[in-house]
Amino acid sequence: MLFGDDERAAPVMGRRGFLGFAAAALSVATVPVMTSVATVAPVLLGSSPVEAAPLAGGVRRLALHNINTNERFDGVYWADGNYKPDALKKLDVLLRDHRAKQVCRYDPRLFDLLARVHQTLDSEDPFEVICGFRSRRTNAMARRRSRGVAKESYHTRGMAIDIRLPDTQLRAISETAKGMHGGGVGFYPRSGFVHLDVGPVRSW
Template identity: 85%
Template structure:
């Protein structure tokens, strides 16, 4: 199983930054664990330029999990609602296959992925390096690498490590940063970009 490095190079923050981070993290922790079809459409970003929702009546995603060989290619949002069956399939695809545990993912992450994919005009599916990590798997990853965060957003179903075969890692990273919808980590040596729906920060 491949492990993402998570927040290894996350920048230091002062007292004010810590308080802002803590408030945002507390808010993120209240995300419901059960995703239903009545979840409201998500608006990404806070700036006037980036605040517009994804266009169109449907939202699609194409993902390939490099650890299991499994894929998803389909519509996960249509007619103003998330599709429960598609969300369940995505949860299974992004499961911790080592621990055989499935987590209900924050659907805002799927919106972020769809936005990034559309912006890069890519024909390839995202390659998933790491999705959900159980606490046990995360602890194992921490023993292997000092860069894995103890309270990783991977353990909350709010993070993913990905790459696009037909797009540059820097391009993926830079566009994701411009949206300001969460955390973005750029790992050119490891060959992936970390995305999460936690507080806005980059490293």
């Protein structure tokens, strides 16, 4: 697993456990059965330009490929004016910390940001997920490896993801995301990914 630099003042807030996400693992393609899965809640920081600018069409869909677990999601996560709970659970499981076997309830604004970026770039490939949720323990391990990893990383809040698109240059992804003013955008050409989060608008 690669770890990006999102040292950009993530707020310190408490976490609360949520039950019932382990069952969603059975619904995601090639997801192994997990016998012990902890869950944490997202930290919602209010509205953002991402949700203020609706996506084209009556549905919103995502295609993700987690390269760490080889799991995939390709489907509609929003329709008829509402997020689809089953789809959100599948996305949460796909983006889990597979090292710590913990699932986080993701902030759905991140999915909207991803969908808008994908739609704008007109890519035909799924996003390859380098890193999704990181537990506190995994984040601490990442901090020992790199000084650039924030103690209060948005990855630990269910608000960040590190991605790439096989058919699109990283800089194009970064510039497109920055133009949406939906949160943080980090460009890592050496590591081969772009960091996106729905925290305050900033870039590096």
